[in-house]
Amino acid sequence: MVKAQTMQYQGIIFDLDGVICFTDEYHYQAWKRLADELGVAFDREKNNRLRGVSRMASLDIVLEDYPEPLAEAEKLALAEQKNETYKSLLATMTPADLPEDVKATLLALRARGLRLAIGSSSKNTPFILRQIGLDGFFDAVSDGNNISKSKPDPEVFLKAAQMLGLEPEQCLVVEDAVAGAEAAHRGGMDAACVGDASQAKAGTYNLSSITELLNVVK
Numbered sequence: 001m002v003k004a005q006t007m008q009y010q011g012i013i014f015d016l017d018g019v020i021c022f023t024d025e026y027h028y029q030a031w032k033r034l035a036d037e038l039g040v041a042f043d044r045e046k047n048n049r050l051r052g053v054s055r056m057a058s059l060d061i062v063l064e065d066y067p068e069p070l071a072e073a074e075k076l077a078l079a080e081q082k083n084e085t086y087k088s089l090l091a092t093m094t095p096a097d098l099p100e101d102v103k104a105t106l107l108a109l110r111a112r113g114l115r116l117a118i119g120s121s122s123k124n125t126p127f128i129l130r131q132i133g134l135d136g137f138f139d140a141v142s143d144g145n146n147i148s149k150s151k152p153d154p155e156v157f158l159k160a161a162q163m164l165g166l167e168p169e170q171c172l173v174v175e176d177a178v179a180g181a182e183a184a185h186r187g188g189m190d191a192a193c194v195g196d197a198s199q200a201k202a203g204t205y206n207l208s209s210i211t212e213l214l215n216v217v218k
């Protein structure tokens with residue numbers, strides 16, 4: 001926390017799934033359903049390896065124990081099947097699924113004059129932001145629809161910083177994924193971690209709750 005006293009961030013780039021809302025649980029449920037249908041083992045520990053990772057790279061991890069190689073078309077169909085399950089879970093979300101502590105933290109950061117962005121690997125980002133009432137809230141949204149390389153590659157965060165008109169070192173990334181924290185560091189950004197990544201001590205700051213961001217950022 002020593003660094004917090006000296007660092008003046010101007011932009012905060014938030015991961016979405018598992019940071020802004022608990023869609024990470026829906027990813028788990030949707031992959032679990034697919035894995036059960038395919039007869040491959042899948043548990044929460046394996047699910048943690050999917051955090052921040054693209055849909056197709058996630059499928060490859062889910063299929064690690066599948067007995068035979070699958071053609072690309074079959075893999076695309078399985079990824080689509082998982083996404084349909086996932087989207088049906090997202091459709092049940094409402095603004096009540098934006099946690100109060102997240103909402104309060106976002107509003108407090110904005111009141112301090114910080115520029116706020118999303119940096120997510122998810123192609124479902126626009127849908128999720130609409131569901132939880134954050135459509136149009138962020139100054140920039142960089143997501144799975146405008147990147148070619150998924151975390152741990154820094155592309156999604158570098159594009160978010162660029163959209164904010166800031167240099168990477170002026171930005172702080174907030175992440176729940178070890179792959180996401182690595183992406184931030186590779187992009188020259190500090191990372192404040194929550195959840196799984198915080199437990200793994202992957203961040204510049206490892207927080208026990210998102211409200212602690214208000215102590216890290218001036």
Ligand code: BG6
Pocket residue numbers: 016017027050051052053054055058083120121122123124125144177
């Ligand atoms: C990330 C999630 O935000 O988005 C990953 O942490 C997920 O678990 C990735 O695989 C891609 O999401 P989507 O919605 O495009 O399938």
Ligand code: MG
Pocket residue numbers: 015016017018019024051052175176177
């Ligand atoms: Mg995440």
